[in-house]
Amino acid sequence: MDYVRLMKPRVMSLVVFTALAGLVAAPVDMNPIIAATSILAVAVGAGAAGALNMWYDADIDAMMARTISRPVPAGLIRPDEARSFGLIMSALSVTLMALAATPLAALLLAFSIFFYAVVYTMWLKRSTAQNIVIGGAAGAFPPVIGWAAATGSAPLDAWLLFGLIFLWTPPHFWALSLWTSKEYARAGVPMLPVTKGAAETRRQILVYTLIFMPFALAPVATGLGGAIYLAVASVGGAAFLWSAIRVFLSKAGDADGKADLRHAKSLFGISILYLFALFAALLVERALPLYWPVAS
Amino acid sequence: MTVETPTPEVAPLTPEQAKARKRRGQWIALGLFAFVILVFVLTMTKMGANILVRDL
Numbered sequence: 001m002d003y004v005r006l007m008k009p010r011v012m013s014l015v016v017f018t019a020l021a022g023l024v025a026a027p028v029d030m031n032p033i034i035a036a037t038s039i040l041a042v043a044v045g046a047g048a049a050g051a052l053n054m055w056y057d058a059d060i061d062a063m064m065a066r067t068i069s070r071p072v073p074a075g076l077i078r079p080d081e082a083r084s085f086g087l088i089m090s091a092l093s094v095t096l097m098a099l100a101a102t103p104l105a106a107l108l109l110a111f112s113i114f115f116y117a118v119v120y121t122m123w124l125k126r127s128t129a130q131n132i133v134i135g136g137a138a139g140a141f142p143p144v145i146g147w148a149a150a151t152g153s154a155p156l157d158a159w160l161l162f163g164l165i166f167l168w169t170p171p172h173f174w175a176l177s178l179w180t181s182k183e184y185a186r187a188g189v190p191m192l193p194v195t196k197g198a199a200e201t202r203r204q205i206l207v208y209t210l211i212f213m214p215f216a217l218a219p220v221a222t223g224l225g226g227a228i229y230l231a232v233a234s235v236g237g238a239a240f241l242w243s244a245i246r247v248f249l250s251k252a253g254d255a256d257g258k259a260d261l262r263h264a265k266s267l268f269g270i271s272i273l274y275l276f277a278l279f280a281a282l283l284v285e286r287a288l289p290l291y292w293p294v295a296s
Numbered sequence: 297m298t299v300e301t302p303t304p305e306v307a308p309l310t311p312e313q314a315k316a317r318k319r320r321g322q323w324i325a326l327g328l329f330a331f332v333i334l335v336f337v338l339t340m341t342k343m344g345a346n347i348l349v350r351d352l
Contacts, residue, residue: 003323033341037334092331100338 002071006054006082007047007089014276015046015142021279022143022161024286025224026150034100038149041097042142045109048089049138052117055082057125060187066180086117101149108148112141126188129195136169137162143279157224164219164278167212171205171244172271178202178253178264198253205267209244213237216278220294225282227292232281236274243267 019042023035054061054072062073071077077085090113098106120135128134143161148154174192177184178201181193193201216233219225225233243266251257252264285291309317 031341033337037338040334096331096334099335 002076003085006051006071006077006085008050008053009047011050011139012043012046014272015139016043017276018161018165018279019142019146021282022146022158023150024146025143025157025161025282026147028150030150035150037100038097038105038146041093041100041109042145044089044096045093045113046142048086048093049113049116051082051086051089052113053121055079055086056117056121058082060126060189063187064180064183066183090117097145097149102152104152104154105145105149108141108145108154112138112145115141127190129190129192131190132173133170136166136173139169140165157219157222160215160219160222160224161279161282163215164212165275167208167215168271168275170208171212171240172268172275174201174205174208175247175264175268175271178247179261181253193253198251198257201253202248202250206244206248209241213241219282223293223295225294226285226290227294228285228290229278229281230294232277236277240267240270240274243270 016039020039023030023038054070057067058070058072058079061067061070067073072079072082090110093113094106094110097109116135116138120131120138124131124135140162143165144154144158147158147161177191177193178198181191181198184191185194192204216237217230220230220233243263246263247267250260250263252260254260
């Protein structure tokens with residue numbers, strides 16, 4: 001069970017879901033065994049990256065209430081075991097992807113594990129307030145990997161899905177950091193509220209949300225998303241934007257803004273729901289299929 | 297003349313540690329077995345169609 005927790009199952013579930021959406025949205029029929037194995041490879045790869053993250057971050061995880069009970073800081077798994085587990089699982093997942101699907105999918109999977117474990121965890125996280133902006137790319141790869149597993153290529157539509165998650169990550173994560181900034185400060189992690197303050201964080205949440213909103217509608221323009229996707233993106237997007245505006249107008253993260261943290265928590269919840277709904281809409285449209293084109 | 301190999305001192309495992317190690321070993325064995333089966337099934341899936349279209 002500790003090894004399951006080491007693989008960050010909740011993060012893994014979102015990764016698997018977005019990879020599945022990319023795989024299903026790709027315009028080819030795929031053998032179900034090969035498709036299932038590709039998704040398994042993505043899941044194992046995501047878990048491996050999570051294990052490497054927990055190994056490297058054990059020191060700062062031990063300083064934060066949110067992460068102190070993770071298997072390594074809690075003493076349930078030794079750091080070197082977590083590292084070996086992560087490395088072996090990484091190799092296994094990339095090998096499995098190469099055997100099951102396409103070389104491009106295996107290459108992208110390997111790169112995303114490297115990006116999360118090395119570029120984000122070992123480098124960006126402790127050195128810049130833009131850590132999650134750039135590091136968000138690691139979490140944005142799964143739909144492209146799914147698409148590449150199905151077709152062997154990664155066209156514009158696949159990168160649109162990448163862009164969706166990439167632009168979604170900053171407002172999502174900064175909402176969380178508004179109520180965990182004290183812990184990040186204690187652990188020496190330069191999250192935006194720690195280095196630039198809560199007001200600047202609230203402003204950047206709104207700026208990124210405003211950039212993200214039209215981008216969420218872009219798949220409709222290319223024909224990737226249909227009527228259901230448009231409805232979900234519009235209604236959910238309005239809720240997301242309203243929630244971001246409420247955070248911007250609040251004092252969430254300030255010394256006297258404890259009561260307003262509920263707005264940040266609400267945005268955090270809505271952001272997860274919104275991303276899930278967008279990819280669920282794509283899945284429903286393509287898998288059932290219930291696709292009605294909107295773009296001419 | 298024989299040279300005795302020094303035996304490193306190893307702290308004995310507690311019953312809980314021994315149990316955990318056994319359980320871990322079983323999971324690794326199961327995982328490896330599943331991997332082998334999966335690679336076999338994948339190979340059959342990918343080769344299957346091609347075998348049927350070979351020249352006789």
